[in-house]
Amino acid sequence: MRATRQGQQGGRVSIEAPMDASNVMLICPNGECERANRPVRTRSAVTDEGRKIRVCAKCGAEIPTAE
Numbered sequence: 001m002r003a004t005r006q007g008q009q010g011g012r013v014s015i016e017a018p019m020d021a022s023n024v025m026l027i028c029p030n031g032e033c034e035r036a037n038r039p040v041r042t043r044s045a046v047t048d049e050g051r052k053i054r055v056c057a058k059c060g061a062e063i064p065t066a067e
Ligand SMILES: [Zn+2]
Pocket: 028, 029, 030, 033, 040, 056, 057, 058, 059, 060, 061
């Protein structure tokens, strides 16, 4: 992300950077990963039904999305 210029006057500016969904860090629902208590890297996968899902790159558990 580009750093904002220092010393700028005015209100806070929030920048919503477009993020590749596959790079978003999520908490894995898998118990073992959950114990680690930190976000896991995900990768996308396609189910047998052709549904696009996200899976934990660590354990392969499906991570449901809020979309
Ligand atoms: Zn996991």
